[in-house]
Amino acid sequence: MNLTSSGPAALKSFGGLDDLHALIDTVPDAMIVIDTTGQILSFSNGAERMFGYAETELIGENVSVLMPSPDRERHDSYLEHYIETSERRIIGIGRVTTARARDGATFPIDLSVGEVNLNERKAFVGFIRDLTDSKETEQQLHSLQADLAHVSRISSMGMMATSIAHELNQPLTAITNYTEAARDLLDEPNEESIAHVREALNECAAEAIRAGQIVQRLRSFISRGETTREIVSLARVVKEATALALINGDARDVDFEVMLDDADDRVLADPVQIQQVLVNLIRNALEAMDESTVKKLVISSHNNDDNMLTVTISDSGPGLDQHVAEHLFHPFISTKASGMGLGLSICNTIINAHNGKIWAEPSPLGGTDFHFTLISAKGDTNNG
Template identity: 65%
Template sequence: MCYVGVQKHDSSASGMDGRAKEQVRTKPFLSGRKEEELHALIDTVPDAMVLIDQAGAIRSFSRGAEAMFGFDEAEVLGENVSMLMPSPDRENHDGYIRHYLATAEKRIIGIGRITTARHRNGNTFPINLSIGEVKIDGTQGFIGFIRDLTEKQQTERELHGLQADLAHVSRISSMGSLATSLAHELNQPLTAVANYANAARDLLDEPKAEDLALAREAMEHCAEQAIRAGKIVHRLRDFISRGDTERQIASLRRLTQEASALALMNGDGRGVDFETALDDSVDAVLVDPIQVQQVILNLLRNALEAMREVDHKQLSVSSSRYDESFVHVSVSDSGPGLEPQVADRLFHPFNSTKPGGMGIGLSICHDIITAHDGKIWVEPSDFGGTAFHFTLPLAQIGEESD
């Protein structure tokens, strides 16, 4: 679904009727001068600051928050703070507060994390969120410090550009050295293959009984040298590979949130209806977090690129139980889809659907998932585009994180 404009939170969901909400909107969180002093302090902070009460109602909305989310403070006072969140956090937020008040278990409070937020116009953007608990004049509330990760300083952009240029030069240099080494290593067996094949062909032009034995011997040597070339490539691949994955117990939801925030950076999520539907019962996975995050990030970026020219942009990440030992993850988009002949070779190296693409991204994804004993495949999505599916091992009871 697409969220455009101001979407008021259902007051029944937070147990607050219209009259109670209006009282919250007009009644100060603090008395008189203290309220003014607190707001003056909050407004000096360049990042967004949002103060809410125990019911999740917004009680103070800084100027930085107005600029970040596109709402005036008067529009949001008394509204549930979940109006600033995309699904599924929007629907689950009140439950998070009730759980904390009942158990004092800190799942988010005091712990900064990267996640996503929703602008007034419906766009989703990445943020760094920190939440603290406050008590002023005996009144308990929560304050959120929000930094928009899409807002980069010019110097930081220039630094990133310089780093990208250096990384590009490094890759070109490394690939040049790699190509030289590979050519040197493969030259001898490939030359031998050609020589033995030519010799066998010449012997078979006017075959004699004694020539057939020589031709057979030449073909055997040809096969031996071809196997040798294959072993050279295999050894080189082992050298480049990181080897066995360093697995630890990780939260699939956390990995997805952080990868989503990175994918939606720099406005790439503009106009995209993005949602997640992750099954918390299969959240704990035994993986190399960086590698799995790279897979999710790669698939999300591919989906965003595929949807650039379509009018309706819909993207989702979902998870469900695959079997007793694995979780099934899907990344689905509403792009133009894939031709069957392309899908058959999509995970092969140097096979790309992008103009100028190297065709190694999905090949790397395949290698990572395979190294985790999982599998990856592609199908048409329910949105009319493409759905990438992969499986990851679940963390079993008794396993410990490294």
């Protein structure tokens, strides 16, 4: 992760960068320096404020202590892979991800990692920005949020189809009635009937314009067009969606864990649409646990041996009311007193469009497990 520090023997033996530490500590963001084994060599003042650790507590410790699962368990293998192959997955490539503070809280960060040589020894420098309350969060995730908003509009189409059909049916039915009335009036034309025919035709024109306006609203609604599916890393989609869902800091007191199946990470999906599903489900879980004494949220995955992969979001909230659970994915059915009942319906529309299914059931954690399936794309590498 971050940059160097002075003082500690580990850093002095690495090149004696005491003079640089004072400069590093003027940077408000976190900067951490690690060696090729993942040991922390330097931990700036900004990092101390962000993570809640003192530098003296972490010098010589593995940097994975600052990561939530599954990155905590995988970090050393990521580092070894880079050293052996020079294949860049994070190093030199900025990304939005999540970090873990001393109190166990998980929060979204913008991480950039660079490689440096200190006295002919390789080290890695991480620059970390906490996105929780940052004004720059809007800019950092603007593109993703815009895409998610568009996906929400696109995905709502299935839910809105009945309503749109009803809207169009009204002017079309009126046009039919008016034209049939005009036809009947022309059977015995006279001055009065001709006046009624003109009136009926005027009404036909008005209803035709109304139908056109409905279609125009529909076209505006989906003006950016459909998105396409591709082979993507589920871990990366989950990581970015999690960062977005945690932006407001609602998970500060939540025990959050990600346990994804390493052996089956590739799925055939529209990443933005699946992020929309994950953001909805994570936000719902956090809100459900708002009054809970124990707050635990787990995202996991497993292969079903039918070329489908199941993703599960589990929470320790109060669970679902049975009546609501029976109609959970229908439009306008909400688990929240002030909810519109659109979020889960949108999730259902997205997952159905991916040839998957979504359902909910009681969770071993005490709350609710939301499951959805995606088509597995085993065999592709490139873990991003």
